[in-house]
Amino acid sequence: MRVAGVGFRQAATELSLIDAVQRAGGGADLLATAEEKAGAPALCAAAARLGLAVQAVGRAQLGAQEVLGASARVAERFGTGSLAEAAALAAAGPGARLLGPRVVSGDGLATAAIAIGRDE
Secondary structure (H helix, E strand, O other), X not given: OEEEEEEEOOOOOHHHHHHHHHHHOOOOXXXXXXXXXXXXXXXXXXXXXXXXXXXXXXXXXXHOOOOOOOOHHHHHHHOOOOHHHHHHHHHHOOOXXXXXXXXXXXXXXXXXXEEEOOOO
16 A cells, blocks of 8 residues: 655645645555644545545554654654654554655645555
8 A cells, every 4th residue: 555644734735735745756545644634625625636535643653653854843743753754654554664755845835755555
């Protein structure tokens, strides 16, 4: 399974999120983000447009992931240095790995990272 983890600011749009996922490599089977962001209208619209479900990931699961990013602001709020990377890894399951570090959308409002499960 290929999971696109996403993080985004409140001002992010559906297109911000789609752009971030595409810049990260696309081809995802699922979108994942923090529980408190999972119902955001922009994310729901992006998921619908991409034909993907959204998986909400809890703070404990986010904090348990080893990520490449190190944002102090994100760490304070979500318990991890990269919401996109941690959400992707958590949703992809045990033994998952990142295809690369998170990337930022062209407008700077969203980030995405792709993780693949250990079976892929």
